[in-house]
Amino acid sequence: MKDLLEKMKNGDIKSLAKLISYLENNPEDRFVDELPSKGAKVIGFTGSPGAGKSSLVNAVISELRKEGFKVGVIAIDPTSPFTGGAFLGDRIRMKSHFLDDSVFIRSMGSGSSLGGLNESIFDVIKLMDAFGFDYILIETVGAGQSEVDIVYVSDIVVLVLSPGTGDEIQFLKSGIMEIGDIYVINKSDLEGADYYKSRLESILSLSDIRKPIIKTVATTGKGVKELVFEIKQLLDKFQKNGEIKKRLERRIKKHAESILVRKIQKSMEEINETENLSKLINMVIDNICKNK
Amino acid sequence: MKDRIRVLIAKPGLDGHDRGAKVVAKALRDAGMEVIYTGLRQTPEQIVKTAIQEDVDLIGLSILSGAHMNICSKLLKLMKENGIENIPVFVGGIIPPDDAEELKKMGIKEVFGPGTPLSVIVEKIKQLFSEVGS
Ligand SMILES: Nc1nc2c(ncn2[C@@H]2O[C@H](COP(=O)(O)OP(=O)(O)OP(=O)(O)O)[C@@H](O)[C@H]2O)c(=O)[nH]1
Numbered sequence: 001m002k003d004l005l006e007k008m009k010n011g012d013i014k015s016l017a018k019l020i021s022y023l024e025n026n027p028e029d030r031f032v033d034e035l036p037s038k039g040a041k042v043i044g045f046t047g048s049p050g051a052g053k054s055s056l057v058n059a060v061i062s063e064l065r066k067e068g069f070k071v072g073v074i075a076i077d078p079t080s081p082f083t084g085g086a087f088l089g090d091r092i093r094m095k096s097h098f099l100d101d102s103v104f105i106r107s108m109g110s111g112s113s114l115g116g117l118n119e120s121i122f123d124v125i126k127l128m129d130a131f132g133f134d135y136i137l138i139e140t141v142g143a144g145q146s147e148v149d150i151v152y153v154s155d156i157v158v159l160v161l162s163p164g165t166g167d168e169i170q171f172l173k174s175g176i177m178e179i180g181d182i183y184v185i186n187k188s189d190l191e192g193a194d195y196y197k198s199r200l201e202s203i204l205s206l207s208d209i210r211k212p213i214i215k216t217v218a219t220t221g222k223g224v225k226e227l228v229f230e231i232k233q234l235l236d237k238f239q240k241n242g243e244i245k246k247r248l249e250r251r252i253k254k255h256a257e258s259i260l261v262r263k264i265q266k267s268m269e270e271i272n273e274t275e276n277l278s279k280l281i282n283m284v285i286d287n288i289c290k291n292k
Numbered sequence: 293m294k295d296r297i298r299v300l301i302a303k304p305g306l307d308g309h310d311r312g313a314k315v316v317a318k319a320l321r322d323a324g325m326e327v328i329y330t331g332l333r334q335t336p337e338q339i340v341k342t343a344i345q346e347d348v349d350l351i352g353l354s355i356l357s358g359a360h361m362n363i364c365s366k367l368l369k370l371m372k373e374n375g376i377e378n379i380p381v382f383v384g385g386i387i388p389p390d391d392a393e394e395l396k397k398m399g400i401k402e403v404f405g406p407g408t409p410l411s412v413i414v415e416k417i418k419q420l421f422s423e424v425g426s
């Protein structure tokens with residue numbers, strides 16, 4: 001393990017990959033907490049299934065690579081709650097970067113945690129940051145509640161929409177609309193993109209949200225330069241107005257919470273008290289205080 | 293400590309049929325594995341880089357194009373150069389029995405012909421995984 005860490009610090013990709021697996025399998029080992037941050041920017045991409053998140057991430061990588069940045073990607077697809085298995089297919093859209101040594105792509109299952117993001121993602125981000133990526137791009141699974149958790153791990157969230165899906169109403173209901181810092185209308189080569197944009201604008205004006213809306217065609221790269229520009233502008237703004245710091249603090253708290261929740265769950269499993277609720281609670285607290 | 297099996301399913305070669313690869317990928321997922329699926333037309337170089345970054349326990353290739361000998365020998369050579377020759381490789385597709393023997397001599401761990409029951413594939417892969425004892 002120590003050996004891997006040394007090699008990773010010297011830029012060895014294989015060691016980085018092995019350490020990520022180690023983290024996924026040993027969430028109790030907190031060695032990442034000792035690693036210094038190198039200031040990687042973490043950008044989350046979320047949106048409904050098939051909206052073009054992977055294709056957009058692919059196009060954003062190309063843009064960032066033109067400027068010479070090192071890019072790490074975490075691509076999450078759903079883990080089956082029944083079997084624990086997962087079909088991780090986001091990589092298919094990122095083939096053009098497979099041979100680029102400055103691009104590292106890691107697929108992850110969403111895991112079994114309640115929030116939908118794999119719990120180890122916090123640690124994996126820290127590790128990739130310490131490795132020295134300039135940007136870390138995260139693609140979430142494209143369904144349900146889980147998108148909301150992306151705000152806890154990212155500096156900026158890009159919400160990927162596509163015309164003709166009617167998602168915006170769904171998003172409005174679920175509160176997903178609020179988590180986007182930048183809205184992307186992808187597949188804007190398809191009919192209805194302009195109509196979709198004006199609907200989106202009117203919905204947003206209802207809640208007085210003023211955020212950038214950018215039209216893209218992820219498969220050709222159209223609009224992606226503008227998107228990257230917008231991302232950088234916003235990062236800059238958030239850096240200056242303290243938002244980045246606020247989000248980092250929020251991330252740390254959420255991370256601590258997820259570790260504590262796991263400890264509680266584990267401790268519950270070990271206790272055989274189902275008669276008296278307060279007794280059960282006290283036993284769990286006791287156990288945790290003893291750091292069992 | 294480690295119970296989760298990560299498998300890379302790749303489709304090297306120029307033919308455009310990935311149905312078989314997807315069927316196997318789904319069966320492995322349903323057996324509780326994490327399957328990294330990279331789609332059509334993967335070169336050995338791409339497969340090796342992906343295997344390293346994804347830190348997979350096994351690599352599965354679906355080859356229907358007839359170029360299995362060439363592809364497999366290239367891949368195994370590259371894996372060695374990159375120090376990941378310990379990752380077991382299995383192959384599925386239309387492969388004549390003589391070639392299957394050759395492939396195994398070359399270092400391919402299993403060859404699954406057309407019509408191999410999925411349950412057999414799943415069992416073999418679990419066995420391969422336990423043999424390397426990650
Ligand atoms: N016409 C058009 N098609 C696109 C565009 N972007 C993506 N697609 C296609 O949309 C499909 C889904 O794209 P993905 O990038 O896999 O979408 P995703 O949001 O990552 O999908 P999941 O990860 O499964 O939720 C693919 O067939 C893409 O080729 C676009 O801008 N225009």
Ligand SMILES: [Mg+2]
Pocket residue numbers: 053054055089090139
């Ligand atoms: Mg995707």
